[in-house]
Amino acid sequence: MQGVGARAPRPTPYGAPVELYGRSIRVLLSGAEYSGGLAAVRALRSAGFEPWVADPVDGSYGALSRAAAGSVRVTDPRIDPLAFTEELVEAADRIGARVVLPGTEPALLALGEHRGLFPDDVAVGAPPPELTIAATDKQSLAQRAADAGFAVPPTELITLDDLRGGRTDQPYPVVVKPVRSELADASGLQRYEVVRARDPRELAAALEVLPGKAALVQPYLIGPIRTVNGVAWDGEVVASVHKLAERTWPLDCGVVCYARTVPIEPDVDRAARALLGDLGWSGLFNLQMISTPDGHHVIDLNPRVYHSLALAVDAGANLPAIWTALLLGERPPFSGYRVGVRFRSEEDVMALWGTFRAGRRAAALRGLVPHRGTSHAVLSLRDPAPTLNVLRRAVRVARRRGSPRG
Structure with a gap:
C-alpha cells in the first residue's frame, strides 16, 4: 500500500x-x-x-x-x-x-x-451485510416498494431457457435488470448495467452475458425520472432531496446526466421514508422512479454514494457530512434545500448529441444553454485537476478511434 x-x-x-x-x-x-x-x-x-x-x-x-x-x-x-x-x-x-x-x-x-x-x-x-444484501436485492425491492405505497412495474424473473421455451409474455420493448448490480463470477464481483431490449433477440443477448443467464424483466416505461436522495439512520430518513431528471445517457436506459432539484412531493416522500424504514437502512441512498399517469413506479434503489450527489450538496444538503456526523454520534440539523438548482454531468454532451441526431434538434439546442450556478459531476474551476483528467482521457479515446487499423 x-x-x-x-x-x-x-x-x-x-x-x-x-x-x-x-x-x-x-x-x-x-x-x-x-x-x-x-x-x-x-x-x-x-x-x-x-x-x-x-x-x-x-x-x-x-x-x-x-x-x-x-x-x-x-x-x-x-x-x-x-x-x-x-x-x-x-x-x-x-x-x-x-x-x-x-x-x-x-x-x-x-x-x-x-x-x-x-x-x-x-x-x-x-451496516451488517444482510442489510446491504436486502437493500441491493432488485427482486425484493418491487414488493417492498409496493408495500410502502409506490407503484411498481410488472416484474418477471426470466432465464435464457424460459425465453427459448416461450415461457414469457412480456411486451416489447423491455428493461433487463440483473438481480443485483454487482454479481459474482470466477474473478470476484462484476458490475452489470440495466439495458433495454427491443425484441427477443436483444433480450437473449442481454441474458447470455449475465451469471446464471437470468434477469429481472420489466416493461419499458416512458416518463420523467424522479429521485429521492438522502441520508437515513436506523431506518429513519434524516434528510431528503428530490430531483427531476431531464436527460440520461444512454438516452433510452442510462444514468442521469441533467437534472434539477424540485419541491418535495409529500406522498412520494412518505412512501420513501416507509421503504427506508422497512429496510432499517443507515447511510446514503438514491431511490429512483419513473412517473406515469398511473403513479410513481420505483425502478431502483442505490444505497450508496451516487452519480449526481453533487446536486444535493450544491443545493444546500451536504449529505456526506450529515452521514459522517451521524456516525460520530451527532445529530446535525437539516433545514432543507434550494429548489431549482441544476446538475450537469460530463456525459450530457453525448446525451445532447444523441437528442440532436434523434431529430429533437430544438430540445438539444435548448439543452446547450448554460444556467448560472449549475452543479457539475466533475467540472470545477476551484478544483480543476479532475476535469483535466477527463479531457486527457477524451483525447486518448479520440486518438485511438482516429488511428489507422492495419
Missing part, C-alpha cells in the same frame, strides 16, 4: 476544519474513482472535515482533487474484500482516521462483513 503526503487542513468558504478532542477529523473514503465519490470528497472538505481517499486505481478523481488531504492505494473490494478491509484498517490507523466511508456496493459488503477488524474508536459507515 502506498501513501501520498498529506496536506494540512485548511479553512474553507464554509467554515473552519471540524475538530474533536483538539484535532480535525480525518475521514477515509473509498469509491472516489467515480464522480459521486469525488462529490463526497469535495463535500466533506467543504464542511471542514479532512478527507482521505482509498483508491484501487491510479489517478482517480478523488486523489487528484485539491479537496483530498491524501490518498492510499488499496485492493479492489470486488476482487478481495478481506484484503481491502485489512488495508483500510492499517491506513486508518496510520493516518489517524476517525471515520471510514464505503463509496461502492462492494465496499459496503466488504466493510459490513469485516467491520469487526476496526478498533472501537473508528466509525465505519457500513
